[in-house]
Amino acid sequence: xxxxxxxxxxxxxxxxxxxxxxxxxxxxxxxxxxxxxxxxxxxxxxxxxxxxxxxxxxxxxxxxxxxxxxxxxxxxxxxxxxxxxxxxxxxxxxxxxxxxxxxxxxxxxxxxxxxxxxxxxxxx
Numbered sequence: 001x002x003x004x005x006x007x008x009x010x011x012x013x014x015x016x017x018x019x020x021x022x023x024x025x026x027x028x029x030x031x032x033x034x035x036x037x038x039x040x041x042x043x044x045x046x047x048x049x050x051x052x053x054x055x056x057x058x059x060x061x062x063x064x065x066x067x068x069x070x071x072x073x074x075x076x077x078x079x080x081x082x083x084x085x086x087x088x089x090x091x092x093x094x095x096x097x098x099x100x101x102x103x104x105x106x107x108x109x110x111x112x113x114x115x116x117x118x119x120x121x122x123x124x
Contacts, residue, residue: 001026002024002025002026002027002098002113003024003025003026004022004023004024004096004097004098004113004114004115004116005022005023005115005116006020006021006022006094006095006096006115006116006117006118007020007021007022007023007118008020008021008118009094009118009119009120010119010120010121011121011122011123012086012120012121012122012123013122013123014086014087014088014122014123014124015085015086016086016122017082017083017084017085017086018083018086018120019080019081019082019083020036020080020081020083020094020096020118020120021078021079021080022034022036022078022079022080022081022096022115023076023077023078024077024078024079024098025077027098027113029074029077029098030053030054030074031053031102032053032098032099032100032101032102033050033051033052033053033098033099033101033102033103033104033105034050034051034070034072034079034096034097034098034099035047035048035049035050035051035096035097035099035104035105035106035111036048036049036050036070036079036081036094036095036096036097037094037095037096037097037108037111038090038092038093038094038095038120039092039093039095039117040091040092040093043092045095045108046061047061047106047107047108048060048061048064048068048081048094049061049064049068049070049081050070050099050104050105050106051070051071051072051079051104052102052103052104053074053102053103054074055071055072055074057103057104058070058104059104059105059106061106063089064083064090067083067084067085067086068081068082068083068084069081069082069084070082079096081094081096083120086120086122087122088122088123088124089122090120090122091120091121091122092119092120093117093118093119093120094117094118094119094120095114095115095116095117096114096115097111097113097114097115098111098112098113098114099111099112100112
């Protein structure tokens with residue numbers, strides 16, 4: 001049974017920072033790409049960032065480039081999302097996901113395991 005458990009969400013003022021963590025178990029973590037997605041109320045779940053199995057390649061949606069950083073620690077089976085200069089439009093539930101492949105992907109269908117989500121709320 002694969003489990004992904006996110007933590008680190010919360011309420012922060014605009015311009016602030018949060019660091020999300022996602023701890024994985026039940027799968028050989030280091031063999032697979034990982035991703036972060038988010039979903040705001042009334043909107044579809046959207047891609048935020050992804051990272052390949054070794055951490056040597058990352059990809060970001062345009063709206064978070066230069067503000068968010070995805071990283072992973074394969075020894076700890078954990079992927080992180082450092083979020084700086086947060087904006088009210090970043091408010092959403094954030095989900096980590098484990099890919100079917102070793103690469104960094106933007107495509108939701110390529111992710112077969114998902115966490116339960118952690119809420120990020122940015123006040124103006």
